[in-house]
Amino acid sequence: MSSRKRPSNPQSASQPRRQTGGSAAQEEDDDVAFTQPSTSQVQRGLEKVTEAQVDQKSAEVVQYFLLKDQKKVPVRRADLVKHVVKEHRNIYPEIIKRAARTLDQVFGLKLVEIDPKNHMYILVNNLETSGDASPTTRPTDPKRGLLFVILSVIFMKGGVVRENVVWNTLKKLRVDPGEKHDEFGDVKKVVTDEFVRQRYLEFQRIPHTEPVEHEFRWGQRAEAEVSKAKILEFMGQLHDRDPQSWTQQYKEAHSSQNSSQQAGGSSQR
Known part of the structure; x- marks a missing residue:
């Protein structure tokens, strides 16, 4: 009894395999x-x-x-x-x-x-970031000003804040995240997409919250680019208070400033 040959696999060994994993995997390999x-x-x-x-x-x-x-x-x-x-x-x-x-x-x-x-x-x-620059000197770009306000709120609140704290602060400054702004357009998109993509902010979901809530932290770029000491001096002038009266923030600002100066010479690899 003769046996019939099975038809060969349409994807033969001589044919190239379809690549999987996409460009992200390729970038990691690179x-x-x-x-x-x-x-x-x-x-x-x-x-x-x-x-x-x-x-x-x-x-x-x-x-x-x-x-x-x-x-x-x-x-x-x-x-x-x-x-x-x-x-x-x-x-x-x-x-x-x-x-x-x-x-x-x-x-x-x-x-x-x-x-x-x-x-x-x-x-x-x-x-x-020069130490000689005036602490009240703010970037003229409106988006940078918006970012500075958010970073100040996060820093003064201990390094992490719920998103509603940020939105309420902006509303007090007449920047409503729920409305289209003349200068920024979609405020919420600028803050949660653009600033996050640029690594100025981290925007993460808070586990086990219903409805879903998120929180903000400083991003890697902000840690490298923005002086916490200057933010504290600015807040002191704004509220007519000695920056040292915010004990915890003052300690953090000046310890991070010293460590960044020490690491300044070894940041390129």
Whole structure:
């Protein structure tokens, strides 16, 4: 009794398999695949390129950061290596060092790694964070002013606040999250989407709440870019109080200021 052959699998071994996981998995692979070159590897790599080539690549990195900074979006090291550094990844530390120097000396911007685990960079305006700057000097951009108010509320309330506290504060300033604002448009979207995406704020659901409630915290960019000491001085002037009268906030503001100054020289990797 002869046996009939089964029809071959339409997806034969010779056909390429459909990729799964999407671009997010690929981005993770890109960063895992990149290992920070050692000093000796960088030195050997520099011997194979001209000074002009290194300067050109550093200039491209500077342009990339400035472009991304317009939308205040953090830059992933994996994207930087893949899209800009490319074939010069073996001298990445030298390229990023020169780019950081140019950003600092020419544009007054400090390159800060806000997430060492996932290697995320932002640019911080040195002029805004300078210790000599007036604590009452606020950014002229209205959105930055809105952000400053929210960060002040969070800081003065102990570092975390329920969303209704933020909305009620804004309503007192005639910025109603439920209405379209002439300057900001959809206020709630600006706060919970744009500021969160830019890493100025964290907006998280509070477990076991019905109806659902959320809470705000400072984001990674705010921790790196905004001076808590200046916020406290500003609040003191606003309420005609000595900033030291807010004991806990004063202690936190000045301890975080000291630690950020100490870490200032080792923020680039």
